Amino acid sequence: MNSIWFDIIYFAGVLLFIVGLQRLGHPASARRGNLMAAAGMGISILASIFYPMEGSHGNYLWIFAGMGIGAVIGWLAAKRVQMTAMPQLVSLFNGLGGACAVVISLVQLIGAEQGATPMSQAELGTILLTLLVGSVAFTGSLIAWAKLDGRLKDNALVPPFPTIFNMALLLISLGLVIFMAVQGEVSMMWMGILLAISLVYGVTFVSPIGGADMPVVISLLNSFTGLTAALAGLIYSNQVMLMGGILVGSSGTILTVLMCQAMNRSLWNVIVGSFGASGGSGGGAASDGEQVAKELSKTDAAILLAYSSSVVIVPGYGLAVAQAQRACRDLDNELTARGVDVSYAIHPVAGRMPGHMNVLLAEVDVPYEKLMDLEQANNALPNTDVVIVVGANDVVNPSARTDTSSPIYGMPILNVDEAGKVLVMKRSMRPGYAGVQNPLFFHKKTHMLFGDAKKTLQELLEATKVGV
């Protein structure tokens, strides 16, 4: 059969990728978009299996067996994972894609070394670049996965002077690529050295970055994987790999930038800056000795809530840590049953990944109408009686509005201090992600409810049921 028909299928695959990505950008059509992209992938893979090829040895058994195994692993992993562990899984998958590219380029290089496949300098350079970028994506994604999964501490595996160290590794590996490409010959030794350095670079590139910044890092590594796919596409003169890879590479890059913007930071700041790493763990305590945070008993808090007419819940990272979404929903139900108007204010960067809070609340079936975005919430807050801040911190920090020296200055926040009363649930006076103190806790309207968020919410529920 004429190969043009398969080229047309590749073309259709690329179109499906484009339209799929476009749809993925709008919540209403995102699911269809994902399916379209998957369909594009399906037909492209099939076309590649049957594409007319001189000197094809078939080996279909190997191909289908590998596909079968991979499909089962991927499917099970995706279906079994906890909602909150999804970012890790994405990172792991991304690492596998990078590893796939590494394997391909290694085989090609070994073939070249054995003289089986003669190569031009440009081709050799392309393959070596695939090896380099793929390796970084591979180990980098594994580190990101380990950090998100809590298997690796934030300061583990960090080299001395990380910025300089990494810069050096990057320059050395690029130098090796150029050196080998110009030589035009593959030596096993040099190839091994390049591989080793690239793998190490992936580790040390990601390890100094704080666990909380991992979503940004994953997105960046994802665009790296896209780049390797495109490079591999060049090697095989395969349009769908080339174009699909380029699309992922460029959209991944812009997505990374957008994620940084949503946190009011630059990409450079994320990669080099360390405040992500120190936040959350830093000492802190109530730094300002003169100010005192007021506490409130659970019973008093319950009474306050039961007799208010409108309550807004502000969830944050602490809700995810405490896995308190169910307890939160229960309290909501109880209050709603008593005629209190309960809604949720979702800050766009609350939690540790975009949509984190939406995901958690959807898990316990909080209806969509109860969720308010930043703007809606800030319109509603002045008319709200009580705000319950459940493990949120930075996203309700008023100093973002006023304190130009604060690292979060300029980030739009939820103006909870405009409501009647504010109840804050957290375990201590420690700061949040950005590592800055929060004047809200000392505000005259604010009362603290110390303790794990889930436990506090459950006690509040009890107190509301019994006490009032």
Place this chain on the structure above:
Amino acid sequence: MNSIWFDIIYFAGVLLFIVGLQRLGHPASARRGNLMAAAGMGISILASIFYPMEGSHGNYLWIFAGMGIGAVIGWLAAKRVQMTAMPQLVSLFNGLGGACAVVISLVQLIGAEQGATPMSQAELGTILLTLLVGSVAFTGSLIAWAKLDGRLKDNALVPPFPTIFNMALLLISLGLVIFMAVQGEVSMMWMGILLAISLVYGVTFVSPIGGADMPVVISLLNSFTGLTAALAGLIYSNQVMLMGGILVGSSGTILTVLMCQAMNRSLWNVIVGSFGASGGSGGGAASDGEQVAKELSKTDAAILLAYSSSVVIVPGYGLAVAQAQRACRDLDNELTARGVDVSYAIHPVAGRMPGHMNVLLAEVDVPYEKLMDLEQANNALPNTDVVIVVGANDVVNPSARTDTSSPIYGMPILNVDEAGKVLVMKRSMRPGYAGVQNPLFFHKKTHMLFGDAKKTLQELLEATKVGV
């Protein structure tokens, strides 16, 4: 010199077109975007003049003379035209572009007929298509120009049963293209017939469409011209013509759709529908016999204005007709001097082209801070004492909010009925563009000031200066 360098210049030209178009989409960067696109055009034209070409006869004198003449004509026309006559001019320019494509394809066809340049069927078909689309863009743009310039009545040159007539012409001309392409030979007679039919089709395609819909039509014809440029690019295997043309073709198409959406209509409705043609001229009168519109004397109106603390002016198409922008500004100055807070509410589709009102008001240096967009205005209107509606109608028609049977139902409007008092300046009770009656005129808060808007505003100004 190697032609690749010129190909690189073409490539840079295409990139400049893309980035230019991107910038053109944001008010803040639009001017730079336009200059970038112009730079892309400049280098592309230069590259085409010096591109290495076998059998080039030079003829540079002809080229530079033609360019010089065209540049002077274009420049003078662009610099001399009145602000309000700009849409016409754009239409005229677009027609010239179409004519240029017609000339090119004619010469190619004549060459083919004389056997000078042998052609494949595909090439011949492409050239014939260029002739067809270019001709439609040419005469269509001229008709649009004539309508906007008031040189052609809305119902002039309309064929009987326009929709069927046009469909027939379209099918015949496409049939001719296919017939000639399949024949593979050019006959002067058939070519002449195709040219004639295409030119007529351009006329009858546009003539049934109402003058007020011309901006949409121009945008559509513009994408046609883009298409001809792309087709011509195919003939010459010239990348910059091909890609530039495609970009204009697709962005022009989507822009046309967006323009229709802004008016809450479909493209099909604009092309076939006739309400655009009847609006404005239709009879109407105060259809609802029981309702009465109240009038107010200029003196009373002047007193009302002078003693109010906030006034919002809503300009509409009538402001453009009456050329009342200067008079409007004068009244604004007088009121502001008296301590009244005056601002302007600009509806996105007020007037007859997007940004129409902004252009008129900028002409008389109304400061930017005084302009409110739809959303700002609707927030401010409930706290406004007096609204002056200067020749606007559809954009303040409350039935768009409530009357599902109205053709403008669903269009967001300026809620002037939420202000304290409403003064409406127009010449009669005739409806506006959409041809529907406006209940606002019978609202208890509304008073009419009948007469030409410019005259009315001047009289108001006098009355304010003298009377109060």
Place this chain on the structure above:
Amino acid sequence: MEAFVHFLQDNLLMIYSVTFAVFLGFELISKVPTVIHTPLMSGANAISGVVIIGAILLIRQTPSDDYAMLAFGFLGVILGMTNVVGGFAVTDRMLEMFKKKK
């Protein structure tokens, strides 16, 4: 059919780039604010004047003594150049007003 398959084979990359250009044109414009519609239309119109390059190439191909054809080409260049220069100039004038407001 045969010819069509050949055409596809020879022009696959062109088909890719043309398709991408179509998508790109759509995406670039799909979210512009209403107030910029008219200048955008005018700017796009100026870009469509790129067809002038066809007229230039035409003149260059024409034997220097074929005055009829040269006159045609000359006309084409005038028409195209008017569209280009006038189009960009009038767009610039429209946009001047946006700038003033900043």
Place this chain on the structure above:
Amino acid sequence: MEAFVHFLQDNLLMIYSVTFAVFLGFELISKVPTVIHTPLMSGANAISGVVIIGAILLIRQTPSDDYAMLAFGFLGVILGMTNVVGGFAVTDRMLEMFKKKK
């Protein structure tokens, strides 16, 4: 230099289409709402699994008795397929939650 010029000449259309694809990727994503960032990242990650095609082609090129190379290719296919299937499936699960809310 010579080689570079040659490369450009031979690959001009590819350069066009790759450049357009870069712009297109940017434009497609440049205005998405924050809440969609994570699923979008996940979906893009699944698409980058297209690299599996390289592993498939590799296996097809390898002589049927070169078991070492086949094993390598086999590994590549497993890795790639896990990325592809898992990636699309997990994205779908994330997006299920958006749908529920409508």
